[in-house]
Amino acid sequence: MSFYVTTPIYYVNAAPHLGHAYTTIAADVMARHHRQRGEATFFLTGTDEHGEPVADAAHALGVTPQELADRNAERFKALAPQIEASNDFFIRTTDPQHMTKVQEVLTRVRENGFVYEGTYEGWYCPRCADFKAENEIDEGNRCPIHHIELTREQEDSYFFKLSAFQERLEALYAERTDFVLPRTRYNEALSFIRSGLRDVPLSRHKLTWGVPVPWDTEHVFYVWFDALLNYYSALSYAPAPAGLPEDESADLLKTFWPPSYHLIGKDILRFHAVYWPALLMAAELELPEHMLVHGFLLMDGEKMSKSLGNVLDPFAVIERFGADALRFYLLRDVPLGQDGSVSTASFEQRYESELANELGNLASRTIAMIGRYRDGTIAPGEVDAVLREDFLGLSEGVSECLDRAELTLALDEIWQRVRRLNRYVEEQAPWQLAKEPTRAGDLDLVLRTLAEGIRCVTVLLWPYIPTSAERLLAALGAPGLSLAGAALGTGGIEQVEPLEPLFPKDRGERELQSGEGTVA
Numbered sequence: 001m002s003f004y005v006t007t008p009i010y011y012v013n014a015a016p017h018l019g020h021a022y023t024t025i026a027a028d029v030m031a032r033h034h035r036q037r038g039e040a041t042f043f044l045t046g047t048d049e050h051g052e053p054v055a056d057a058a059h060a061l062g063v064t065p066q067e068l069a070d071r072n073a074e075r076f077k078a079l080a081p082q083i084e085a086s087n088d089f090f091i092r093t094t095d096p097q098h099m100t101k102v103q104e105v106l107t108r109v110r111e112n113g114f115v116y117e118g119t120y121e122g123w124y125c126p127r128c129a130d131f132k133a134e135n136e137i138d139e140g141n142r143c144p145i146h147h148i149e150l151t152r153e154q155e156d157s158y159f160f161k162l163s164a165f166q167e168r169l170e171a172l173y174a175e176r177t178d179f180v181l182p183r184t185r186y187n188e189a190l191s192f193i194r195s196g197l198r199d200v201p202l203s204r205h206k207l208t209w210g211v212p213v214p215w216d217t218e219h220v221f222y223v224w225f226d227a228l229l230n231y232y233s234a235l236s237y238a239p240a241p242a243g244l245p246e247d248e249s250a251d252l253l254k255t256f257w258p259p260s261y262h263l264i265g266k267d268i269l270r271f272h273a274v275y276w277p278a279l280l281m282a283a284e285l286e287l288p289e290h291m292l293v294h295g296f297l298l299m300d301g302e303k304m305s306k307s308l309g310n311v312l313d314p315f316a317v318i319e320r321f322g323a324d325a326l327r328f329y330l331l332r333d334v335p336l337g338q339d340g341s342v343s344t345a346s347f348e349q350r351y352e353s354e355l356a357n358e359l360g361n362l363a364s365r366t367i368a369m370i371g372r373y374r375d376g377t378i379a380p381g382e383v384d385a386v387l388r389e390d391f392l393g394l395s396e397g398v399s400e401c402l403d404r405a406e407l408t409l410a411l412d413e414i415w416q417r418v419r420r421l422n423r424y425v426e427e428q429a430p431w432q433l434a435k436e437p438t439r440a441g442d443l444d445l446v447l448r449t450l451a452e453g454i455r456c457v458t459v460l461l462w463p464y465i466p467t468s469a470e471r472l473l474a475a476l477g478a479p480g481l482s483l484a485g486a487a488l489g490t491g492g493i494e495q496v497e498p499l500e501p502l503f504p505k506d507r508g509e510r511e512l513q514s515g516e517g518t519v520a
């Protein structure tokens with residue numbers, strides 16, 4: 001079994017923002033989960049660096065496109081560790097090995113008879129670096145995404161024979177109804193295919209900032225084809241992930257191709273769900289298994305927190321509350337795949353009530369009671385049968401959700417058990433049991449069950465909140481992260497150590513009191 005997950009490569013023309021963090025975090029959760037399952041896993045992210053917008057922006061700044069790309073790629077590279085992304089490689093489309101691979105694959109597409117020379121004329125958005133079809137032009141001849149006026153462009157191009165794949169794409173969608181998730185996006189892509197596919201330009205003549213077309217170097221490949229091929233080219237030159245057995249490390253394409261999941265935003269659906277499979281068919285390469293199309297996070301500036309103001313700035317959240325809090329919130333609050341609103345107020349509310357109270361407090365309280373009543377020691381034995389029932393099938397259920405890219409649902413499954421453990425504390429009232437010497441065995445059972453329950457949910461939460469989960473598991477003396485060990489009663493905890501608060505409650509307030517917070 002192997003698992004290969006990708007984010008889109010981010011366009012270096014902009015600075016990293018919440019949307020980039022969101023996609024990368026979601027991909028990271030999937031990658032970490034599959035590593036827990038013991039599967040060979042590869043997680044790819046990177047930057048898209050060619051095309052007219054980069055050339056234009058560089059020109060405006062008085063630098064070369066390469067200088068601008070170098071500068072901005074660093075900012076995206078730096079984003080990954082800030083949000084605790086465990087990507088195995090960071091690809092840049094200006095990497096010479098990528099460029100060679102693009103030329104190689106597209107030459108094969110041409111040799112297979114799917115490229116011809118022609119003239120293209122149409123309405124073009126320079127910000128999208130894309131010609132617009134008649135039915136996707138907004139009023140006033142504007143780009144529906146950028147709202148800027150489109151220009152009429154005509155140029156000699158090589159064309160990709162997309163129309164030749166009409167039937168094969170329809171058959172693909174009929175056969176694999178989970179090729180694009182969620183269903184609304186599958187339907188959207190399918191209806192685009194059914195509306196009739198037309199050939200698309202494969203090269204640009206007027207541009208020089210791109211991968212040269214090897215059979216006609218006056219052209220560069222259209223940036224979208226260059227970009228899409230990153231998912232393939234990366235595996236041809238990335239170093240093997242640490243710990244991968246030698247036989248799987250020798251040829252990463254053999255081990256990891258085709259991708260298990262492409263994570264993409266809905267604005268790049270057509271390129272991924274239509275052009276990309278057609279291109280792979282033309283190159284005789286295997287198609288990805290799934291693509292998960294996430295929605296947009298809409299900022300609700302009305303719901304404002306005292307410590308964070310009205311804009312959910314990922315870097316401000318990380319600085320004040322830690323990356324885990326951001327990761328948790330983004331996947332908890334908006335079901336992945338849908339549009340949804342986020343706000344600083346709902347962030348703080350989830351932080352306080354869920355991370356600080358329901359998880360952090362449960363852990364501190366339990367560890368403190370084991371310290372107070374049993375000197376930090378857990379007596380060996382079974383866990384409470386009542387709770388065993390409630391945890392039955394949990395890790396399997398979480399895996400099933402994640403196989404369908406239902407990251408929010410999986411998190412909710414886990415969180416229901418966090419809440420169950422909180423109820424268990426109240427039901428059993430260990431502080432009462434501690435007063436009755438005849439019930440020493442019951443107290444042992446309750447403390448053991450709580451420690452073990454916390455361990456199980458924490459192993460499952462690790463992909464979402466890796467740093468906090470590792471701290472908590474270390475305090476429980478059970479650092480194992482394997483999913484096979486996430487069943488209740490398999491941990492064998494013997495001794496716990498004191499734990500500093502995982503999610504300190506006064507983080508927002510403390511800043512406010514010191515005068516650094518902003519109250520608008």
Ligand SMILES: [Zn+2]
Nearest residue numbers: 125128143146
């Ligand atoms: Zn546009």
